[in-house]
Amino acid sequence: MPRRTRNRILHEALKIFSNKGIRETTIKDIARAVGITEGAIYRHFDSKEQIVKSLFLNSSQEFYTHLNSALSKAQNFEEALKNLSEAFLNYAFTNPEAFKFINLFHYFKIDYELRLKDGKMPKDVVYEFFKSHEEIGIQPEYATALFIGTLERIFLFYEMGFIDDIEEDIQEKAYRLLLNIFKSNKEGA
Amino acid sequence: MPRRTRNRILHEALKIFSNKGIRETTIKDIARAVGITEGAIYRHFDSKEQIVKSLFLNSSQEFYTHLNSALSKAQNFEEALKNLSEAFLNYAFTNPEAFKFINLFHYFKIDYELRLKDGKMPKDVVYEFFKSHEEIGIQPEYATALFIGTLERIFLFYEMGFIDDIEEDIQEKAYRLLLNIFKSNKEGA
Amino acid sequence: MPRRTRNRILHEALKIFSNKGIRETTIKDIARAVGITEGAIYRHFDSKEQIVKSLFLNSSQEFYTHLNSALSKAQNFEEALKNLSEAFLNYAFTNPEAFKFINLFHYFKIDYELRLKDGKMPKDVVYEFFKSHEEIGIQPEYATALFIGTLERIFLFYEMGFIDDIEEDIQEKAYRLLLNIFKSNKEGA
Amino acid sequence: MPRRTRNRILHEALKIFSNKGIRETTIKDIARAVGITEGAIYRHFDSKEQIVKSLFLNSSQEFYTHLNSALSKAQNFEEALKNLSEAFLNYAFTNPEAFKFINLFHYFKIDYELRLKDGKMPKDVVYEFFKSHEEIGIQPEYATALFIGTLERIFLFYEMGFIDDIEEDIQEKAYRLLLNIFKSNKEGA
DNA sequence: CATGAATGAGTATTCATTCAT
DNA sequence: GATGAATGAATACTCATTCAT
Numbered sequence: 001m002p003r004r005t006r007n008r009i010l011h012e013a014l015k016i017f018s019n020k021g022i023r024e025t026t027i028k029d030i031a032r033a034v035g036i037t038e039g040a041i042y043r044h045f046d047s048k049e050q051i052v053k054s055l056f057l058n059s060s061q062e063f064y065t066h067l068n069s070a071l072s073k074a075q076n077f078e079e080a081l082k083n084l085s086e087a088f089l090n091y092a093f094t095n096p097e098a099f100k101f102i103n104l105f106h107y108f109k110i111d112y113e114l115r116l117k118d119g120k121m122p123k124d125v126v127y128e129f130f131k132s133h134e135e136i137g138i139q140p141e142y143a144t145a146l147f148i149g150t151l152e153r154i155f156l157f158y159e160m161g162f163i164d165d166i167e168e169d170i171q172e173k174a175y176r177l178l179l180n181i182f183k184s185n186k187e188g189a
Numbered sequence: 190m191p192r193r194t195r196n197r198i199l200h201e202a203l204k205i206f207s208n209k210g211i212r213e214t215t216i217k218d219i220a221r222a223v224g225i226t227e228g229a230i231y232r233h234f235d236s237k238e239q240i241v242k243s244l245f246l247n248s249s250q251e252f253y254t255h256l257n258s259a260l261s262k263a264q265n266f267e268e269a270l271k272n273l274s275e276a277f278l279n280y281a282f283t284n285p286e287a288f289k290f291i292n293l294f295h296y297f298k299i300d301y302e303l304r305l306k307d308g309k310m311p312k313d314v315v316y317e318f319f320k321s322h323e324e325i326g327i328q329p330e331y332a333t334a335l336f337i338g339t340l341e342r343i344f345l346f347y348e349m350g351f352i353d354d355i356e357e358d359i360q361e362k363a364y365r366l367l368l369n370i371f372k373s374n375k376e377g378a
Numbered sequence: 379m380p381r382r383t384r385n386r387i388l389h390e391a392l393k394i395f396s397n398k399g400i401r402e403t404t405i406k407d408i409a410r411a412v413g414i415t416e417g418a419i420y421r422h423f424d425s426k427e428q429i430v431k432s433l434f435l436n437s438s439q440e441f442y443t444h445l446n447s448a449l450s451k452a453q454n455f456e457e458a459l460k461n462l463s464e465a466f467l468n469y470a471f472t473n474p475e476a477f478k479f480i481n482l483f484h485y486f487k488i489d490y491e492l493r494l495k496d497g498k499m500p501k502d503v504v505y506e507f508f509k510s511h512e513e514i515g516i517q518p519e520y521a522t523a524l525f526i527g528t529l530e531r532i533f534l535f536y537e538m539g540f541i542d543d544i545e546e547d548i549q550e551k552a553y554r555l556l557l558n559i560f561k562s563n564k565e566g567a
Numbered sequence: 568m569p570r571r572t573r574n575r576i577l578h579e580a581l582k583i584f585s586n587k588g589i590r591e592t593t594i595k596d597i598a599r600a601v602g603i604t605e606g607a608i609y610r611h612f613d614s615k616e617q618i619v620k621s622l623f624l625n626s627s628q629e630f631y632t633h634l635n636s637a638l639s640k641a642q643n644f645e646e647a648l649k650n651l652s653e654a655f656l657n658y659a660f661t662n663p664e665a666f667k668f669i670n671l672f673h674y675f676k677i678d679y680e681l682r683l684k685d686g687k688m689p690k691d692v693v694y695e696f697f698k699s700h701e702e703i704g705i706q707p708e709y710a711t712a713l714f715i716g717t718l719e720r721i722f723l724f725y726e727m728g729f730i731d732d733i734e735e736d737i738q739e740k741a742y743r744l745l746l747n748i749f750k751s752n753k754e755g756a
Numbered sequence: 757c758a759t760g761a762a763t764g765a766g767t768a769t770t771c772a773t774t775c776a777t
Numbered sequence: 778g779a780t781g782a783a784t785g786a787a788t789a790c791t792c793a794t795t796c797a798t
Contacts, residue, residue, distance in 0.1 A: 028793095142352070414780090
């Protein structure tokens with residue numbers, strides 16, 4: 001429950017953006033959701049684009065940090081995989097709007113400058129992890145694609161009702177699936 | 190090089206839609222690309238929405254058929270997996286605009302009626318395939334998420350330059366990756 | 379049942395104009411009703427305006443002649459009034475589209491040049507009649523307003539269901555009403 | 568001279584509508600007349616249709632009230648007829664735009680829901696009046712048609728210069744004309 | 757800080773008219 | 778005579794942004 005108007009704007013904007021899309025969300029929509037008028041938005045942000053950018057940077061940062069801290073707590077490969085996959089889905093389940101919002105940017109080249117200058121994109125956590133475990137015998141780019149693609153699609157299937165397990169089961173099943181894949185590859189190597 | 194105006198409209202619209210997004214593409218953009226005036230578009234389509242729908246239905250159908258025919262030519266599980274994964278990436282590489290356009294609809298609830306009435310969505314081919322091979326020990330919904338999510342993400346990584354193999358190598362690597370996963374699961378079972 | 383295309387165009391245009399209004403009727407509407415294409419209309423008329431003008435001139439002329447010939451058959455004031463009022467309503471009942479179409483022009487200064495050059499407007503028949511019967515003691519302009527206004531409004535009330543007599547009764551009642559008015563004024567004079 | 572923008576819009580729109588017709592009046596026309604831009608109109612009204620509806624409801628209500636209060640001040644039939652006919656013409660002379668605008672709706676079925684829910688249409692005042700005086704021997708529907716039709720047409724003839732009396736004289740003559748009609752009928756009965 | 761009116765540049769869509777076939 | 782594709786100007790409406798209060 002953010003108190004300050006600026007945060008309330010970001011909070012509501014994120015919800016509407018992820019539901020309706022960025023372009024189809026108007027400043028008026030956001031203002032109405034926050035309970036202020038259109039003009040007031042411009043006390044806090046210079047433009048709609050700035051709201052979008054703030055949101056993307058915030059969310060990416062948050063997701064990045066979330067993944068990173070989950071990873072850092074792990075003692076071994078198995079635990080790391082567990083922490084990382086659970087953190088990934090946990091973020092998606094807890095912040096579906098932010099999660100979907102971040103993913104919008106893979107399809108729209110809305111603003112490529114948005115990439116954080118020091119490369120702190122969520123996927124980089126995953127990539128670095130697999131890069132430091134080349135012994136599993138999968139090229140880290142492909143491992144990353146497998147990890148992110150699978151989890152993201154599982155989340156989407158969950159959201160559209162195609163997968164109807166409860167969140168905890170999904171996290172458990174997803175972890176086991178990934179573990180099987182990477183363990184067997186590791187052993188097979 | 191489609192000759193007829195209607196096809197030229199669809200052709201150009203698809204390209205622009207997949208690059209800029211549907212909402213940010215104007216009728217004027219399309220008209221200019223085709224080399225006619227805005228009004229002329231409306232001799233061929235009643236509305237922008239109709240162009241979007243036509244495109245979605247066409248592309249989905251095409252992709253569905255492409256996957257289906259690849260699958261039907263296979264004699265066994267391994268071959269089926271090979272044909273299916275190659276057909277999937279082949280479609281993405283050959284028709285990147287259509288492929289990206291179809292995927293737009295996972296994020297935007299633009300029009301859920303758009304789903305083909307008899308459920309002939311591309312993902313259903315994959316789902317049915319895994320459903321008839323439950324011996325691999327992976328719940329078909331999760332197997333589908335894994336298959337589609339991984340390949341889609343590989344394609345995206347390729348497009349953004351994060352993966353820089355050539356298309357043939359990607360197809361080969363992707364197939365091997367998937368085969369390893371499903372074979373080992375099959376054997377482990 | 380006009381055979382020639384030109385007449386069919388006029389025929390259908392009149393119907394649609396009087397129902398939807400001139401501005402809201404498109405060339406396409408007319409073409410569709412006639413069973414030809416838009417371009418073909420322009421083989422017969424230079425513009426939409428020309429169709430409107432032709433229609434107005436034709437209808438006015440027709441109505442004018444209809445009233446005039448009814449009047450000319452009368453032997454005395456009473457008969458003249460009877461013939462004129464019956465002819466007026468008869469025209470409205472038989473050609474409601476044309477009748478309503480003519481009346482559109484009282485409200486819109488769509489094109490004042492449309493008035494027939496030699497003044498052959500339907501109302502002039504009525505006006506001339508009352509002018510030649512000043513003995514009734516009503517200024518002919520007012521008598522004309524009374525005659526036309528009353529009958530037109532009766533027709534409108536009939537059309538909107540506010541008056542629900544059958545057409546014959548309306549003609550009879552209207553005639554008696556007018557006769558009473560003008561006879562008593564005549565006698566009172 | 569209304570000060571507030573919303574009222575200025577209604578004021579100017581009424582003038583232009585009654586001159587050019589509703590369909591041929593553009594939002595730009597109205598905006599220009601008010602001295603604002605097109606977009607500004609939409610801060611005050613959701614659509615052109617809403618302007619039309621507001622205007623129709625306002626004008627009808629105003630005219631209805633005008634007639635009703637004139638009628639209620641009368642002590643007897645003669646006075647009532649005098650008050651009603653004078654109020655009718657007075658409204659037309661004073662608010663020619665509103666008067667003509669209201670009458671547009673007899674010819675165009677623009678929106679039949681526009682009729683006030685409790686039936687408070689101007690003509691109803693006249694109708695109720697004649698209904699409570701059936702002793703005059705004229706069916707109230709026909710008396711209403713006579714009253715309204717005659718006065719409306721007199722106004723139109725005045726506007727087009729066909730009747731060139733001054734307004735006061737017209738009111739006087741119209742009243743006498745109607746009085747003669749209804750009095751003689753009353754006596755004749 | 758906030759309001760709400762206003763701007764101005766779009767945006768999809770309509771439609772009378774033209775013209776090559 | 779007729780077709781149907783195309784034009785081009787107009788039209789209602791939208792929306793990010795500005796600004797006086």
